[in-house]
Amino acid sequence: MGFADQFWQLTVDGLMVGSLYAVIALGYTLVYGVLQLINFAHSEVFMLGAFGGLFAARGLLPGGATPSGPASVGLVAAGLAVGAACGAAAAFILERVAYRPLRRRSAPRLAYLISAIGASLFAVNLAGKEFGRQNVPVPDLFTNGTLFHVFGAQVSTQTVVVLGAAVVMLVLLDRLVARTRLGQGIRAVAQDADTAVLMGVNVERVIILTFVIGGLLAGAGGFLYAMTFNASYNMGFVPGVKAFTAAVLGGIGNVRGAMLGGILLGLVESYGGYVFQASYKDVIAFLVLVGILMVRPSGLLGVRLGRAA
Template sequence: MCFTSQFWQLTVAGLAIGSLYALIALGYTLVYGVLQLINFAHSEVFMAGGFGGLFLVRELVGDTAPGGAAAVLITTAGILGGALAGAGTAFVLERTAYRPLRRRGAPRLAYLISAIGASLFLYNLAGKEFGRLAIPMPDIYTSGTVFHIFGARVTTNQLVIAGAALVMLIALDRLVAKTRLGQGIRAVAQDAETASLMGVDINKVITLTFIIGGLLGGAAGFLYGLVFNVQYTMGFIPGVKAFTAAVLGGIGNVRGAVLGGLVLGLVENYGVACASSAYRDIIAFMILVLVLLVRPSGILGERLGRSA
């Protein structure tokens, strides 16, 4: 195959970007699970996380890269900052753009328009407030490369992204599977009306679902900003890719979103090696179409307690 010569290098890059797609995709999939609604403003939650993390880290880092233990702490703080900014944005979104519509039993189309409107509003607001130029994260690490694996270089950023994503993905999987809240989310996803009759506070579950999606998306925003800089338009492309990943894995399915994200990240990178970089998105989306032709409900099918 054409990508064998750089196989490991492409795999490392693919897994790093893929785990970011996975984190964002979870936000789409969770909300879809409980509301059967695609939150198209989720890309702005991601962007808010980028700015949240950036501002916090800028406060913490001086002129020189701290490195060492301080770098680990600052990275953690950045992830938390991004996650909180994302969660806050998701919370406000749910309250202003969705809940009023839900209360009135608005048609599906109204949610879609509301989401697009909120997305436009948020990113233009960010552009106005924070400037329209890309802003880099301050240097946190003193060393760019950590180690080599099968001759492939693994950068500090890639390691941080993959590591942080892994921790969050496991935590989320446990949360959905084991906790009361997770049970509530699955119950609402299965049958909202019955769940409410059984004493589940639907509004609370929905709010918390948005917040969880926001935490993950916001953290992803910070991690993305580490490599690709922070900008008011940064959410659009990763948002579309992550939405794709969610559909690829099976929308509404938590593990499907993770799988979809990783597959998309890898395919994209292998594709670049096979053709020119110009074909990056073309290859990725061709694969998506092919998978959906064979399995319309995605690789793992639509499930979040719901029978597909």
């Protein structure tokens, strides 16, 4: 089978993974927008959300039978909600412990990066200690099978669930940043924090809520990711780096850029993994990043959060 035969299948797979990258990338981009900092521990927020959702789903589904119909929908929704809540809690604590004390001390910028790396090491290995170091599958919450075909490509229930949930989250977030008062606050801080203070924006609150929103998305995204690829204590690292790549690809600090970057990265990886070797997927992702940065260092949409949306 040649690339042309597989094209649509690869597109569907790439879109699914890409939408997850986009969801995670938003966390990086939002925090970068308001603080101009790379939140390196974001991948651990993702991991903790995945475990939260997984344990919730398992707790609600004690028997071995795969539910169907409304029960499936309810279980997936519960997993997403608990995952999001765990992610938000983790992000809140992270901001509290690893970032806020440093802000109070006007620490150099690299210090934030290092404390985030420290927090990340701590969280990963504590999770490994508490939850074991094997891969943990999410129990089947619905019967997975081919739902329909698009141009000959199979679209599974799993793909529909992941893609659907991710798209809903992306749209909601986009509206939130563009329309609500909080979104206005986030954009104001991203544009000019000092002036935002003068205009009566509670910057501390905006920063905390930005972390929490990023955590909500990452937690729910983590649960979706775990449904497809299992959960493990170190599951956050690779998608975290990819999502960061996606955020940079679209123009870091730009909400729609992160979405676009995530989808594009997922697609390129999917095609590239087929044309070359699956094990070179990660190499391809990074080469794309380096290539884009050479040509267009500010990313594809290269506008800051303050001016976007």
